[in-house]
Amino acid sequence: DAGVIQSPRHEVTEMGQEVTLRCKPISGHNSLFWYRQTMMRGLELLIYFNNNVPIDDSGMPEDRFSAKMPNASFSTLKIQPSEPRDSAVYFCASSPLGGPDGEQYFGPGTRLTVT
């Protein structure tokens, strides 16, 4: 059974460029979460969706960040324009909606480097 799939695994880009990170949640899961992990700030929740609808985007750092979930099996996190301080590992996680305990299953992450 495939877990959460993220692509690309590594991304190196120059400041000012647009970056798009992709996520495929576990089939049947209705909740999807985007996290950012850095040494300084640890694991931060950026945004999460339930049934493809954004529920809480209070963690999105600024307007340069946007996320979409056009269907139950795909989500994107876009940064435009990118800046060096966006360098981090970005994780996507999914969870079965309605589960009282909210187990979240993480993907392998995308390591983003902005030069």
Next chain:
Amino acid sequence: GENVEQHPSTLSVQEGDSAVIKCTYSDSASNYFPWYKQELGKGPQLIIDIRSNVGEKKDQRIAVTLNKTAKHFSLHITETQPEDSAVYFCAAKKKSNTGKLIFGQGTTLQVKP
């Protein structure tokens, strides 16, 4: 809002010894407490969780305890092995269908052979 504090930030033990990581949470409405293990270059992996209606849960060498009154919970690893070396995160969540996890800062565990 909810806040989760995790200690220690680093922990070094000899192989075969036990390791204990502790977390405290601020929101008394929290009722779900998972623990994640993150190995280098990988995403966090759920290893054990506990719900507020129980005080302890075990899974082989791993156990988690919960003290609702004091609002703290702990991860216990017995007979540690080098492959237990990783970063461990605790988290807390309120009971709901849409609630989000609040993570602790992480503990880097090193098990020396």
